[in-house]
Amino acid sequence: MKKLKIIILVLTFLTTKFYSQSLFLGPTNLIKNEIKKAKKEIDKKLESIFYHVVEDELDDPVPFVADTAPEGIYPYGPTDIWKVYLGTDDEYLYIKIVTKEKLPTYAEKLKGGYTLESLEVGLDIDDYNPQTGFPEMPGEDILLYFHIGYKFFTAGTPEVYYLAEPTGIYWPEEQRYKKYGVGEYICGGPGYNYVVFRFKLSELGLKKGQTIGVSIISEAGAVGVHHYTYDKYPQHGAHWGDPNYPTHFDFKIR
Ligand SMILES: [Ca+2]
Numbered sequence: 001m002k003k004l005k006i007i008i009l010v011l012t013f014l015t016t017k018f019y020s021q022s023l024f025l026g027p028t029n030l031i032k033n034e035i036k037k038a039k040k041e042i043d044k045k046l047e048s049i050f051y052h053v054v055e056d057e058l059d060d061p062v063p064f065v066a067d068t069a070p071e072g073i074y075p076y077g078p079t080d081i082w083k084v085y086l087g088t089d090d091e092y093l094y095i096k097i098v099t100k101e102k103l104p105t106y107a108e109k110l111k112g113g114y115t116l117e118s119l120e121v122g123l124d125i126d127d128y129n130p131q132t133g134f135p136e137m138p139g140e141d142i143l144l145y146f147h148i149g150y151k152f153f154t155a156g157t158p159e160v161y162y163l164a165e166p167t168g169i170y171w172p173e174e175q176r177y178k179k180y181g182v183g184e185y186i187c188g189g190p191g192y193n194y195v196v197f198r199f200k201l202s203e204l205g206l207k208k209g210q211t212i213g214v215s216i217i218s219e220a221g222a223v224g225v226h227h228y229t230y231d232k233y234p235q236h237g238a239h240w241g242d243p244n245y246p247t248h249f250d251f252k253i254r
């Protein structure tokens with residue numbers, strides 16, 4: 001018994017002296033605090049990386065798309081583009097998309113009685129090199145995607161990927177790009193109204209000092225409906241190439 005008492009005394013001494021913080025907060029809170037700290041550090045680092053921001057209107061779904069529900073396009077907060085931040089460091093292109101509402105974690109019921117199946121943000125990059133890309137679709141040189149697929153009862157799974165090096169072959173669609181690769185999902189995503197992801201500049205074939213054209217699309221698919229909703233920045237005109245609606249905005253890679 002005496003031995004046990006001594007052990008307990010020593011343990012109490014050690015835990016209060018060296019682990020007082022964890023005793024006070026409990027291990028779960030300690031981890032939560034560490035995550036919070038790490039998130040703050042990431043946010044701080046990202047703040048210094050982003051140097052270009054564009055702002056889209058809210059509640060502005062694009063009605064001129066195919067494969068909508070029979071009753072037309074629906075407005076939907078989680079894919080309503082609000083702000084887009086772009087930035088670079090020596091190696092990566094960083095993208096932060098802020099939406100009007102949080103991205104759902106699970107497949108949810110949507111207005112009209114539909115069920116959410118996917119969310120996607122796509123960036124269409126024009127390298128401004130007339131020798132590459134598709135004459136029918138100005139700007140489709142590189143496509144960058146953040147995608148979440150939803151299945152019943154399982155949390156949505158985010159994916160970050162790109163298509164690059166256009167072949168010049170427009171149909172069949174699978175033959176449009178030579179290169180397929182992945183990017184990195186950094187933070188935000190399901191449960192947040194923003195997402196941050198990045199791609200290696202060298203993999204995309206982009207260089208510092210280069211100016212590219214960027215357009216952003218955001219869409220949600222429901223079971224049986226390809227375009228439940230659709231948003232774009234810069235705003236979409238009634239037809240492709242409408243001079244009142246430029247397709248891209250300029251972004252200079254620093
Ligand atoms: Ca919008």
Ligand SMILES: [Ca+2]
Pocket residue numbers: 126127128129130131132133139141
């Ligand atoms: Ca081009």
Ligand SMILES: [Ca+2]
Pocket residue numbers: 056057060081231232233234235236
């Ligand atoms: Ca828009």
